[in-house]
Structures are given as C-alpha cells and as structure tokens.
Amino acid sequence: MKRYEILAEDLAMQIERGVYRPGERIPSVRQASLQQRLSITTVLRAYVILESRGLIESRPQSGYFVKGRAQPSPAAELHVSAPLGTSAAVDVSELVLSTLRSIARDDTMPLGSPYPDAAQFPVQRLARHAQSISRRRTRWGVIDDLPPGNPELMRQIARRYVERGIAVEPDEIVVTIGATEAINLCLQAVARPGDTIAVESPTFYAMLHAIERMGMRAIEVATHPHLGIDLDALAGVLERERIAACMVMPNFQNPLGFQMPDARKAALVDLLARHEVPVIENDVYHELYYGDARPSALKSFDRQGLVLHCASFSKSLSPGYRIGWAMPGRFRDRVEKLKFLNTLATPAIEQLAIAEYLKHDGYDHHLRRIRRQYTQQSNLTSAMVRRFFPEGTRLSQPQGGYVLWVELPGGIDAMRLYQAALAEHITIGPGHMFSATGDYRHFIRLNYSYPWSEAIESALRTLGRLVHEMQPSGRS
Amino acid sequence: MKRYEILAEDLAMQIERGVYRPGERIPSVRQASLQQRLSITTVLRAYVILESRGLIESRPQSGYFVKGRAQPSPAAELHVSAPLGTSAAVDVSELVLSTLRSIARDDTMPLGSPYPDAAQFPVQRLARHAQSISRRRTRWGVIDDLPPGNPELMRQIARRYVERGIAVEPDEIVVTIGATEAINLCLQAVARPGDTIAVESPTFYAMLHAIERMGMRAIEVATHPHLGIDLDALAGVLERERIAACMVMPNFQNPLGFQMPDARKAALVDLLARHEVPVIENDVYHELYYGDARPSALKSFDRQGLVLHCASFSKSLSPGYRIGWAMPGRFRDRVEKLKFLNTLATPAIEQLAIAEYLKHDGYDHHLRRIRRQYTQQSNLTSAMVRRFFPEGTRLSQPQGGYVLWVELPGGIDAMRLYQAALAEHITIGPGHMFSATGDYRHFIRLNYSYPWSEAIESALRTLGRLVHEMQPSGRS
Numbered sequence: 001m002k003r004y005e006i007l008a009e010d011l012a013m014q015i016e017r018g019v020y021r022p023g024e025r026i027p028s029v030r031q032a033s034l035q036q037r038l039s040i041t042t043v044l045r046a047y048v049i050l051e052s053r054g055l056i057e058s059r060p061q062s063g064y065f066v067k068g069r070a071q072p073s074p075a076a077e078l079h080v081s082a083p084l085g086t087s088a089a090v091d092v093s094e095l096v097l098s099t100l101r102s103i104a105r106d107d108t109m110p111l112g113s114p115y116p117d118a119a120q121f122p123v124q125r126l127a128r129h130a131q132s133i134s135r136r137r138t139r140w141g142v143i144d145d146l147p148p149g150n151p152e153l154m155r156q157i158a159r160r161y162v163e164r165g166i167a168v169e170p171d172e173i174v175v176t177i178g179a180t181e182a183i184n185l186c187l188q189a190v191a192r193p194g195d196t197i198a199v200e201s202p203t204f205y206a207m208l209h210a211i212e213r214m215g216m217r218a219i220e221v222a223t224h225p226h227l228g229i230d231l232d233a234l235a236g237v238l239e240r241e242r243i244a245a246c247m248v249m250p251n252f253q254n255p256l257g258f259q260m261p262d263a264r265k266a267a268l269v270d271l272l273a274r275h276e277v278p279v280i281e282n283d284v285y286h287e288l289y290y291g292d293a294r295p296s297a298l299k300s301f302d303r304q305g306l307v308l309h310c311a312s313f314s315k316s317l318s319p320g321y322r323i324g325w326a327m328p329g330r331f332r333d334r335v336e337k338l339k340f341l342n343t344l345a346t347p348a349i350e351q352l353a354i355a356e357y358l359k360h361d362g363y364d365h366h367l368r369r370i371r372r373q374y375t376q377q378s379n380l381t382s383a384m385v386r387r388f389f390p391e392g393t394r395l396s397q398p399q400g401g402y403v404l405w406v407e408l409p410g411g412i413d414a415m416r417l418y419q420a421a422l423a424e425h426i427t428i429g430p431g432h433m434f435s436a437t438g439d440y441r442h443f444i445r446l447n448y449s450y451p452w453s454e455a456i457e458s459a460l461r462t463l464g465r466l467v468h469e470m471q472p473s474g475r476s
Numbered sequence: 477m478k479r480y481e482i483l484a485e486d487l488a489m490q491i492e493r494g495v496y497r498p499g500e501r502i503p504s505v506r507q508a509s510l511q512q513r514l515s516i517t518t519v520l521r522a523y524v525i526l527e528s529r530g531l532i533e534s535r536p537q538s539g540y541f542v543k544g545r546a547q548p549s550p551a552a553e554l555h556v557s558a559p560l561g562t563s564a565a566v567d568v569s570e571l572v573l574s575t576l577r578s579i580a581r582d583d584t585m586p587l588g589s590p591y592p593d594a595a596q597f598p599v600q601r602l603a604r605h606a607q608s609i610s611r612r613r614t615r616w617g618v619i620d621d622l623p624p625g626n627p628e629l630m631r632q633i634a635r636r637y638v639e640r641g642i643a644v645e646p647d648e649i650v651v652t653i654g655a656t657e658a659i660n661l662c663l664q665a666v667a668r669p670g671d672t673i674a675v676e677s678p679t680f681y682a683m684l685h686a687i688e689r690m691g692m693r694a695i696e697v698a699t700h701p702h703l704g705i706d707l708d709a710l711a712g713v714l715e716r717e718r719i720a721a722c723m724v725m726p727n728f729q730n731p732l733g734f735q736m737p738d739a740r741k742a743a744l745v746d747l748l749a750r751h752e753v754p755v756i757e758n759d760v761y762h763e764l765y766y767g768d769a770r771p772s773a774l775k776s777f778d779r780q781g782l783v784l785h786c787a788s789f790s791k792s793l794s795p796g797y798r799i800g801w802a803m804p805g806r807f808r809d810r811v812e813k814l815k816f817l818n819t820l821a822t823p824a825i826e827q828l829a830i831a832e833y834l835k836h837d838g839y840d841h842h843l844r845r846i847r848r849q850y851t852q853q854s855n856l857t858s859a860m861v862r863r864f865f866p867e868g869t870r871l872s873q874p875q876g877g878y879v880l881w882v883e884l885p886g887g888i889d890a891m892r893l894y895q896a897a898l899a900e901h902i903t904i905g906p907g908h909m910f911s912a913t914g915d916y917r918h919f920i921r922l923n924y925s926y927p928w929s930e931a932i933e934s935a936l937r938t939l940g941r942l943v944h945e946m947q948p949s950g951r952s
Contacts, residue, residue, distance in 0.1 A: 097816050100622055127610030130825070134603030145796070146576055177653055177819040184818060193669055213817040320621070322823045340573050341689040344656040347798045347823055349606070 002452060003038055005376045007046040015055055020066045026056060028063050052383025076386065078256075078394045078407060080230065083201035083220035083439055087241065090212040090436045096205050099418070103427045109459040112418070112427030114254070116402055116449040118319045120373065122357070122366055126318055129353040147339040149175025149325070150351040156358040157325060164286075164294045174326045174336050175346045179284045179312035182326035183210045185342060186308035187245060189334040190278040191216055195244035198237055198277075200229050202405070202434035202443070204254040207247045207282065211436075218436040219243070225396055225405075228253065228260035231267055238275045245278045251295045252285035255405040255434060255445040257398025259289070262296050269301040278331065281309045284324075287316040287367050289400040290375045305330030313354055315401075316367060321350040374402050374449065381448040384457060388464025390471055402449035403429075408442045410471045417444060420466045426459045478928065479514055481852045484522040491531055496542045502532060504539050525852075528859020552862060554732075554870045554883060556706065559677035559696035559915055563717070566688040566912040572681050575894070579903045585935040588894070588903030590730070592878055592925040594795045596849065598833070598842055602794055605829040623815045625651025625801070626827040632834040633801055640762075640770045650802045650812050651822045655760045658786035658802035659686045661818060663721060665810040666754040666784065667692055671720035674713055674753075676705050678881070678910035678919070680730040683723045683758065687912070694912040695719070701872055704729065704736035707743055714751045721754045727771045728761035731881040731910060731921040733874025735765070738772050745777040754807065757785045760800075761877040763792040763843050766851045771876070781806030789830055791877075792843060797826040850878050850925065857924040860933060864940025866947055878925035879905075884918045886947045893920060896942045902935045 011026065020026050027035065032043045047064055050056045056064045103113045148154065154170040161168035176182040183206060191197060193215040199207055201220035211218050221237055222230040229248055237243060248268070250260040260268070272279045281298040289295050299309040308331055312324030323346065328335040357363065378398050385395060385406060392409025408414065414430040421428050431443030450456060477485075487502065496502050503511065508519045523540055526532045532540045579589045624630065630646040637644035652658040659682060667673060669691040675683055677696035687694050697713055698706040705724055713719060724744070726736040736744070748755045757774040765771055775785040784807055788800030799822065804811040833839065854874050861871060861882060868885025884890065890906040897904050907919030926932060 093813055093817055097622065097813070104622060123610070127607065130610065131603065131607045134599070134606065146573065146580060178821075180820040181818065209817045213814065320824050322819070322821065337569055337573070338689065341569055341685045342657065342660060343653040343798070343819065345654075345798060347826060348796050349825075350823060 004042045004045040004049070005380070005452070007032075007036060007038065007043065008049040009376070011046065011050055012053070012055055015066055022066050024066050025062070026064050026066060048387075049380055049383055052386055053379055076393065076395050078225040078396055078405070080224045081201040081222050081439075083222060083435070084437045085219075085237075086437075087196045087217040087219040088436045090208045090216070090218050092205050092208050092433055092436065093212055095430075096209070096433050099427070099430065099433065102422055107425055108422070109426045109455060110450070111446045111456075111459060111463075112429040113447045114403075114429065115319050115447075116315055117451070120370060120449070120451070121317060121319070122361065123318070125361055126321070126353050126357055129356040130349050133349055133352045133356070145345045145348040145351065147174060147336045147345065149173065149346060150348060150355060153323075153351045153355040156355050160358075166297060166300050168299075168327060172327045172329075172332060174328065174332065174339050175351060176324045176326055176339060177343055177346055178314055178322040179282065179310050179324040180206060180209075181339070181342065182310035182312070182324045183207065183247075183280060183282060184213060185335045185338040186280045186310060186326050186328055186331065187211070187216075187247070188214060188338055189328060189331045190280075190308065191244035196241055198234060198243050198246040200248055200253060202255055202431070202440050203247070204249055204282065205433045206254075207249075208436055210247070216244070220435060220437060220439070223256065224258070225256050226258050227264055228258055229268065231264065231271060234268075235271060238271070238277065243275070243277050245280060246272055247280045247282065248298070249282045249285075250298055251283055252288060252398065252400030254285070254401065255396070255403055255429070255443075257396045257401050257403060257405065259291075259295050259399040265296060265298050266301040269298050269307060273304050273306055276306070278306045278308060278329075281307055283309060283311045284315045285401040286311065288371060288374060288402065290371060290378070291399065295400070299327065302329060308335070316370065317357070317363065318350070318354065321354065322347075323350050323354055373451070374400075377402070377448040377450075377452060378404070380452055381446060381460070384460045385446070385464070388461050390464075390468050393467070402447060404446045404448060406444050406446060408444065408467055412442050412467060412470045414441055414444050416470065417463075417466060420470070421463060424462050424466070426462060428463065477848060477852065480518045480521040480525070481928075483508075483512060483514065483519065484525040485852075487522065487526055488529070488531055491542055498542050500542050501538070502540050502542060525856055525859060528862060529855050552869065552871050554701040554872055554881070556700045557677040557698050557915075559698060559911070560913045561695075561713075562913075563672045563693040563695040564912045566684045566692070566694050568681055568684050568909055568912065569688055571906075572685070572909050575903070575906065575909065578898055583901055584898070585902045585931060586926070587922045587932075587935060587939075588905040589923045590879075590905065591795050591923075592791055593927070596846060596925070596927070597793060597795070598837065599794070601837055602797070602829050602833055605832040606825050609825055609828045609832070621821045621824040621827065623650060623812045623821065625649065625822060626824060626831060629799075629827045629831040632831050636834075640772075642773060642776050644775075644803060648803045648805075648808060650804065650808065650815050651827060652800045652802055652815060653819055653822055654790055654798045655758060655786050655788035655800040656682060656685075657815070657818065658788070658800045659683065659723075659756060659758060660689060661811045661814040662756045662784035662786060662802050662804055662807070663687070663692075663723070664690060664814055665804060665807045666756075667720035672717055674710060674719045674722040676724055676729060678731055678907070678916050679723070680725055680758065681909045682730075683725075683756075684912055686723070692720070696911060696913060696915070699732065700734070701732050702734050703740055704734055705744065707740065707747060710744075711747060714747070714753065719751070719753050721756060722748055723756045723758065724774070725758045725761075726774055727759055728764060728874065728876030730761070730877065731872070731879055731905070731919075733872045733877050733879060733881065735767075735771050735875040741772060741774050742777040745774050745783060749780050749782055752782070754782045754784060757783055759785060759787045760791045762787065764847060764850060764878065765876040766847060766854070767875065775803065778805060784811070792846070793833070793839065794826070794830060797830065798823075799826050799830055849927070850876075853878070853924040853926075853928060854880070856928055857922060857936070860936045861922070861940070864937050866940075866944050869943070878923060880922045880924060882920050882922060884920065884943055888918050888943060888946045890917055890920050893939075893942060893946065896946070897939060900938050900942070902938060904939065
C-alpha cells in the first residue's frame with residue numbers, strides 16, 4: 001500500500017470508530033502533514049479519497065469535515081437491468097478477441113484488461129517450484145496426468161473448499177485448462193447445440209463464449225447490481241421456455257462485482273432444482289472478496305448435484321499457468337470424459353508447482369495482501385471516475401474482484417469511446433462484449449488490479465475528458 | 477546405441493556392401509566375440525537381430541550364413557483391411573481411458589502405452605529454458621499469449637516446415653494444447669454434429685475421440701498396411717455418402733506404421749479436392765522416420781487450402797508439455813476463433829521453452845539419435861514377436877514411429893489377452909480401440925520406444941506364452 005492509502009485507511013477507520021464524528025473537523029492538510037511526517041500531496045490525495053467515498057467534505061476556507069458513514073450518491077447507482085426477453089444466438093468472440101489484442105500492446109494503459117496484474121503475484125516462487133519439479137521428475141509423460149488431474153493438486157483444492165465450509169472430496173474435481181475449459185466442458189455435459197441457456201444481464205463474455213462455441217442460444221435475465229440475478233424474472237423464464245442450463249457468477253460477477261447474499265444463493269439453487277435445470281457456477285473471483293469472510297458458493301447449497309462449479313487459479317495466483325477445475329456434481333463422469341476428449345491432459349508441471357505452492361507457501365498471506373490492495377484500488381478508481389466523468393455517470397460498487405462497471409451518460413457509444421481512448425493509448429472494455437443481444441452499448445468495464453500510479457490517474461482523467469467531449473452538448 | 481546394436485548395424489552394413497555375400501559364412505559367435513572384444517551374449521543378441529531381419533540364418537552345427545537382403549516372411553504380412561461399409565456413432569473413449577490408466581501404473585511394463593519413453597528426451601534442457609524464462613519475464617499474463625500463439629514458437633515451427641520443403645508462413649499456424657486440441661478444433665471448424673467423417677481402418681483412436689466429442693459419425697475405409705487409405709474405396713464412399721471431412725495419418729500411421737508414398741498423398745489430396753471435402757492430416761510422428769529423408773505431408777500437395785494439418789512436439793520432444801499446432805489452410809480464422817473459445821490460451825512457459833530449445837539446442841541431433849534407436853527397437857521387437865508368438869501371427873512393418881501392430885492367430889480376443897497380460901504386469905493396446913464398429917478385436921498394439929532390456933524381452937516372451945495358451949488347440 002502507498003502512504004496516502006494507509007493514511008486514508010487510518011482516517012476512515014477512525015471515522016468508522018467515532019474518533020471523528022459527523023460534523024466534526026479533521027486535521028487540516030498542513031496539520032496532518034506535520035503530524036504524520038507526510039508530504040502535502042500525500043495528505044491531499046488521502047483526503048480526496050475520503051471525500052470521494054463520501055466520508056468527509058471540504059468546506060471552502062474552513063477545512064475538511066466528517067460527513068458520516070460512506071453513502072454513495074444516489075445518482076451514481078446502477079439500475080436493475082432490463083434485458084430483452086427473447087433468446088438469441090451468440091457471436092461476441094471476435095469483438096472480444098480483437099479487444100484483448102489491443103490490450104496486449106505494450107504501449108497502452110490496460111484499463112480494458114480482464115486479467116489481474118500478474119506483477120503482484122508470486123510468479124518467482126511458482127517458477128522455483130516448477131524448476132525443482134522438473135529436476136526431480138525423471139520421466140515426463142502425459143500418462144501420469146490423465147484426467148481427472150494430479151491427485152496432490154486435487155487434494156489441495158479440496159482442502160481449501162473444506163476450509164471455506166464447503167464439503168468437497170478430491171475426486172469430485174476435474175482439473176482443466178483454466179476455468180475456460182471447465183465452463184465449456186460443464187456446458188457441453190448438460191446441453192446440446194440449439195439449446196437455450198439462461199444467463200445474467202450483463203453477463204461475463206466467457207459465459208457467452210461457451211454458448212457460442214456449442215452453437216447454443218442465450219436468454220438474458222434481469223440482474224440486480226447488488227443482489228444478482230432476479231429470481232422472479234428467472235422463474236418467469238423457466239415457466240415460459242425450455243431452459244437447458246443456467247450460467248451465473250454469484251461471487252463478484254464480472255462486470256457488476258456483486259456478491260449474491262446467501263439467502264438468494266440458496267433460493268436460486270432451490271428454484272433451479274425444482275425445474276431440474278443444472279446451473280453452471282463460475283466462481284473464479286471467490287478469493288478476491290473485500291469483506292471479512294470467504295463467500296459461500298451455490299455449491300454450498302447444492303443437495304441434488306445440479307450445481308456444476310467452475311474455478312481457477314488464474315485470477316488469484318498464476319494467470320499464465322492456465323490451471324482451472326470443475327466440480328460437476330452428478331455430471332462428474334461426463335465432464336471427466338469430455339476433458340479427456342477435449343485436451344487429453346492438463347500440463348503436469350503447472351499442476352505440481354501450484355500444489356507445492358499451496359502446501360508450503362503463504363497463499364493466504366498473498367491473498368490478504370491482494371485483497372487489501374484491490375479494496376483500496378476499487379475505492380480510488382471509483383473516486384476518480386466520479387471526479388473526472390460527467391454528471392449522470394453510474395457506477396457499480398464491487399464487493400470483490402478488480403473491475404468497475406461504468407454506465408456512460410447521454411447514450412455515449414462505448415465502441416466510439418474505445419476507439420478514441422485507444423488513440424490515446426488507453427484501453428477500456430466496451431459494454432458490447434457483455435450481451436448477446438446488443439445491450440450495454442453505453443457501458444464500459446475498467447480494470448483496477450494495477451497499483452495506483454500517476455499514469456493511471458492521468459488515463460482516467462483523459463477518459464473523463466473524452467466522455468465530456470462526446471456528450472451531445474459537447475464539453476460540459 | 478547398445479554394443480550389440482552397433483555390432484548388428486556394422487554386420488548389416490557389411491552384408492549390404494557385399495563384404496559377406498549370400499551363402500557365405502560369417503564369423504562364429506566365439507570368433508566375433510574374440511575379434512570384437514565383446515561378450516558371447518552381446519554377439520549372440522546381434523546375430524538374433526540379423527536373423528530376425530532375414531539377413532542371416534543359422535544352420536545347425538555349421539554356424540551363421542548370409543541369406544541376402546532383408547525379406548520379411550510372407551506369411552507374417554498383414555492384409556488390406558476390409559471394414560464394414562456403413563457409418564457408426566463413436567464411443568471408444570471410456571475403453572481407451574481405462575486402458576491408459578492401467579498403463580500409468582508404475583508396476584507394469586508399458587507395451588500398451590501410446591506415448592514415447594520420455595526418459596530418452598531432453599527433459600532437463602527444456603526445464604532449464606523454462607527456468608530462465610520464468611526469471612526473465614516479469615509479468616505473466618495470458619494476455620501476451622492469446623491465439624494464434626507465441627510468435628517466436630510459430631516462427632520456429634514454420635522454419636522446420638520450410639526445411640522439409642513445405643512452404644509455411646508463421647501466421648498460418650495456430651498453437652494448441654497438444655495435437656488433441658488441434659484435431660478437435662479442425663474437425664469442429666469443418667463439420668457439425670451428426671455429420672459423417674471418413675477415416676482409415678484401423679484408425680488411431682485420437683481421431684475417433686474427436687468424432688465422438690462432437691457427436692459425429694465415422695465411416696471406416698479400407699486401408700493398405702504399407703500404402704495407406706485405399707483411394708478406390710474412398711472414392712466409392714465419396715460417391716455414395718455425404719462426407720463432411722476425411723481424417724488420416726499419412727506418415728507412420730498409428731497403429732499400422734506405414735508411410736503413404738508421395739504419389740498417393742498427391743492423389744488423395746486431388747480426390748478430396750474434387751469433392752470439396754476437407755481433410756484433417758494428423759502428422760504427429762513425422763519426425764520419427766526410419767528412412768533417409770523427412771517425409772512429405774498432404775499439406776505439400778494442397779493447392780486449395782483444404783488440408784488441415786495437425787502436429788505436436790509430444791511424440792518427438794516433450795510429451796508432458798502439451799504443445800501442438802494446427803495449420804488449417806482456408807479454415808485458419810475459424811480454428812483460431814475456436815481455440816480462443818475452447819481454452820483461451822496455451823500456457824506460455826512451455827511455448828517459449830520449446831522455442832528456445834529449437835533455436836539453440838540440437839533438436840536434429842536428438843531426433844537422429846531417437847530415430848536410430850527406434851529403427852533398432854522396431855527390428856528387435858518384430859524379431860522377438862516372430863520368435864515368441866505362434867505361427868499365423870501377422871505383423872506391421874513400421875516405417876517410422878514406435879508402435880507395432882500385431883494380428884493374433886486363431887481369433888484370440890485382444891481384451892482377454894489384455895486382462896491376462898495385466899495380471900502379469902504387462903500392458904498391451906487392445907485392437908478394440910481402433911475401430912468405431914468393433915473391428916480389430918484380435919489385434920494388439922505394442923510400444924517399442926523403451927530401450928531394449930531383459931525385462932522387455934521377458935515381457936514379450938510372456939505375451940507369446942499367453943497367446944499360445946489362448947489358442948483353440950491350447951499350447952502349440
């Protein structure tokens with residue numbers, strides 16, 4: 001954490017605890033600078049963060065005063081989505097791939113990236129395990145690593161679920177090439193080309209890709225920005241249409257960042273079980289919670305084996321290793337067979353290196369550090385967007401993960417903004433990628449996994465300027 | 477090479493050059509042992525090899541005499557296959573997976589393995605490259621390794637094709653998780669569930685898996701044990717049925733080991749082009765030729781972009797790395813998109829480690845050594861099977877690769893032999909895996925990639941005994 005972030009956190013905590021009460025004045029910038037032996041800029045930046053979080057306000061000529069508990073300004077809240085009620089064929093992958101390619105360019109600020117900043121991850125430690133595994137192992141065939149996967153890794157994965165309060169046996173797991181393959185195989189195990197799949201709206205394009213790959217259709221269901229998929233809307237769809245499967249991200253959905261409350265998770269599992277509809281749960285962000293406790297999963301409430309749970313290490317440990325897994329409930333054998341057919345085996349070195357890391361190193365320590373960092377960066381990014389973007393801009397309030405979902409005001413087209421930003425060497429995630437039916441054309445997704453820097457602040461300022469310029473009334 | 481192998485090669489060369497002529501006596505075992513300062517057993521083993529290759533014969537009480545050029549005994553030749561003429565749904569993967577699992581057991585002699593002995597491969601050198609890549613690279617995202625793949629690896633792969641006389645540009649290549657994924661994506665790019673795919677008979681089960689994965693149908697076409705798929709038979713099938721694609725292994729087909737002559741490769745490409753039928757070429761064994769020159773490929777004769785060429789490093793360099801590739805001709809963009817949908821990216825460390833190895837180390841030197849070894853082991857294994865198995869046993873004559881295809885006499889069921897052999901801690905590849913229609917139930921596949929040892933010789937002797945015991949007439 002940067003010094004201004006530490007100061008902001010300290011002050012926030014003091015306000016939370018009542019050290020400073022609503023209406024009270026906090027130390028001036030100059031006072032705080034002297035007391036804390038920090039530069040004026042550092043203190044100012046901390047105060048800007050607190051101001052943007054609604055914790056303090058500046059009164060001209062008087063200084064900074066406590067406002068009370070953080071209250072996002074109501075105007076900035078997202079609405080519940082209202083998708084088209086009909087199913088559609090899916091064809092988003094070309095747009096996504098071309099976007100990702102522009103993000104891969106070294107000379108751009110990767111605010112459009114879906115991946116975490118791997119520089120914050122224990123890459124060297126994993127590499128050392130990989131080295132010593134290569135030295136120790138005399139034969140290297142795929143033969144020892146046939147599906148379901150490396151037994152030691154499967155044990156380690158199961159152990160973490162048990163610690164999270166979810167009863168999992170190692171042999172319920174099938175190791176895959178990232179969560180991508182896990183989701184693909186799970187979907188292929190429960191549905192056929194032409195079938196209709198219910199998804200959230202907006203939905204993470206990885207889910208749309210799985211549907212596109214198999215020539216299936218997607219039907220988008222209204223989704224609450226804090227509570228997740230709307231159960232009444234879903235119940236309506238289940239009554240009206242033959243739904244082969246449902247695909248959701250109950251924890252820190254990409255792009256909305258919500259965490260479904262436990263009661264809703266349980267109700268969702270119940271609703272789908274009543275209709276005998278399998279649900280594919282994409283849980284890749286579950287380690288990146290901002291609260292106090294690891295979140296539950298749909299799997300926690302699954303009595304009938306209808307939850308096909310998918311996750312990976314790509315978002316929290318090793319983006320380049322491509323190690324994911326599925327726990328497909330009653331569809332386990334089918335998924336294992338499809339894994340064998342699809343890619344035969346998952347590379348062994350990566351599986352073993354991660355297993356060793358999980359056994360011997362501080363995964364939880366690493367995760368605590370990352371979570372603190374992402375929480376900070378979430379606040380900071382939201383604050384900056386609120387400051388730089390025009391009125392009418394609406395924001396998600398991520399409860400985990402590392403992406404912010406931004407609704408642009410005045411019907412600004414996100415692809416136009418994407419192009420304009422690219423010319424300034426900034427990438428963003430255009431909303432077009434998050435719907436099969438062309439919704440979210442005036443939304444963008446921003447990645448805040450990169451440590452705060454002048455360059456990021458400046459990129460957000462530039463984006464804000466571009467949005468201002470694109471507004472119908474011109475520069476506001 | 478072992479000393480007995482060197483001696484056998486030396487003598488074979490001397491016979492070839494006319495140092496010893498047909499009918500002439502070669503040195504006795506005792507004489508050769510004294511002359512060459514080798515043990516009696518070493519010389520004897522060399523003579524057994526030469527005898528089995530038909531180069532010399534032993535006359536009781538007289539010694540060893542030159543027979544002439546190698547002539548396999550006609551009785552031991554395989555016939556052209558005569559498969560059922562109808563298409564069938566495919567469901568072989570469970571049998572294959574359970575067979576592979578038994579092979580993975582440490583306590584069995586892996587004659588049933590489809591994989592090369594990785595102990596002969598430069599595993600340590602690759603691991604060192606992987607280490608230094610991990611150290612050098614500061615960020616590890618998938619973002620730099622999106623499809624089509626790592627540019628340096630693609631360049632190295634293209635270079636090897638150019639050296640082989642096949643014009644390939646790096647950007648025709650899509651890197652995949654082994655050839656398995658390459659074949660799957662190519663098939664998915666050209667055909668749909670329910671379509672019928674023409675394959676060789678017997679056909680490598682990896683091809684059947686791809687068909688099974690997509691819910692397609694296979695039609696098996698008569699195949700010559702030395703010349704490959706029967707073009708007249710294939711032409712008939714193309715007239716009679718709507719064929720969506722053809723899948724073949726023109727170089728060192730698994731299990732038959734043939735190399736299609738160039739003229740037939742050209743004719744096959746022509747025939748399919750006339751019918752506008754794409755052909756998926758599985759070329760994973762092409763580096764393992766026993767002759768003087770790297771073989772051509774169907775791709776060499778492709779004018780219309782209808783050849784989807786697939787290969788990998790798994791059979792010749794790094795079985796555990798799972799790095800393969802496709803060159804899908806006119807279907808390149810579709811395959812690239814399917815790669816993105818199927819597994820997003822191929823792990824980067826392995827791609828870069830192989831690229832470094834290809835640039836700096838002796839891949840060709842390694843291949844020369846492996847080819848010499850496999851040639852020797854092919855001869856030795858054939859000789860042993862001829863000696864230990866009953867009369868009526870028929871053998872393939874591999875021209876590359878590392879598997880031998882054996883037709884058992886007297887209608888012996890290969891699954892029964894598989895079970896009996898497993899009880900003796902020996903695995904074999906039952907012929908059942910090589911057909912969608914239940915053909916080849918009295919065939920087995922033997923892997924000879926492991927360096928010759930007493931244990932292998934003893935395992936082949938045991939197999940021979942079991943086959944003898946299973947013959948209708950009992951022990952012959």
